[in-house]
Amino acid sequence: MDWQTSALCALTVYSAVVSVLYVRRSRRFKYRLRKALSRTTSKYEATLQAADEARFQAAADEALKLTQTFQKFVPRQFVEHMATTDVDSLELGYAAENDVAIMFCDIRGFAGFSERITPQELMNFLNSYFTRMNDPIHQNRGFIDKFMGDGIMALFDHQGGTPKQKALDAVQAALDLRKALTIYNGHRKNCDYEPINMGIGIHFGQVIMGTVGSEDRMDTTVIGDSVNIASRLEALTPKYQADIIVSAQVLQIIGPGYPVKTRLLDWVRVKGRKAPIEIYEILSHLPEQEQDKKLAVQTKIAAGLACRINQQWEESIAYFETALAINPNDSLVHHHLDVCRIYRSLDLAPDWDGALIL
Secondary structure (H helix, E strand, O other): OHHHHHHHHHHHHHHHHHHHHHHHHHHHHHHHHHHHHHHHHHHHHHHHHHHHHHHHHHHHHHHHHHHHHHOOOOOHHHHHHHOOOOHHHOOOOOEEEEEEEEEEEEEOOHHHHHHOOOHHHHHHHHHHHHHHHHHHHHHOOOEEEEEEOOEEEEEEOOOOOOHHHHHHHHHHHHHHHHHHHHHHHHHHHHOOOOOOOEEEEEEEEEEEEEEEEEOOEEEEEEEOHHHHHHHHHHHHOOOOOOOEEEEHHHHHHHOOOOOOOEEEEEEEEOOOOOOOEEEEEEOOOOOHHHHHHHHHOHHHHHHHHHHHHOOOHHHHHHHHHHHHHHOOOOHHHHHHHHHHHHHOOOOOOOOOOOOEEO
16 A cells, blocks of 8 residues: 555655646747737737838828819919818808909900910910919919919918008009019010900909809909909900009008009099999009109199099199190190190080099
């Protein structure tokens, strides 16, 4: 029995040792397994994170590219203006009022010019012209709202700007547009192309900025009486042979002290509007000698116009004839003489306010 007892004890001890070794080995194996799994999981998670970051970056790049593309069709400034309201309200029929400076710019004699070139040459010309006219507007904190054939409609409504700053931006942009046109015509001359000319009209006032169209096709737009006036002022540039015409409101908002030379043109009632307005010609971009000639008759023109408003025909004609003697080639003086000679023979209404209907 002793040997059996000894054998049983030895077996028991052996089993205990084996069990201890097995447990220790199992623990080491599980520890190594957990560590290996942890490293694998970390690598997997890092791979997933890198993939997510790459996917998010690609989506952000695509969104930025898409935004930049849409800004070529919808002005960024227009979107920023509308972004001041609730995004959910940016739908068909959105409208907001704002005081802005409005500019219209148009090529003179474009219809005849376009008939003399091919359609492809016409498109090349327009893109070349618009490219050069774009920078003076943007450099003066304006933005182009629309291209209309050969015309440009631009707004000056930079964030935080005062009415005076907006009006100044518009006037300075007009002067810079004339400089850009001079440079452009120099290039055209070098290529044996005929020079072009343009007229610019500027007004300041309240407009409605909003969205129009239908549920599946919308567009941004700017409407209002002020837009109509700016457009009509540009249309008057050929009649008065003036490069830049601005309303009295623009000059009133700018105030005295701004170094821009102007002269009074007329007291008119533009198409689509009952109230008459005073219109002025900007002279600062012209050669000094031409400015002096036009300013030399300014007081006579203003006095003659005041007499015309009061239907004092003979006195008015006398002032304009004196101006004609000073500057015989001034087309504005000839215009006022013609108006006075025609109107003094008309049977005018008792409430006639002296405004020329155009």
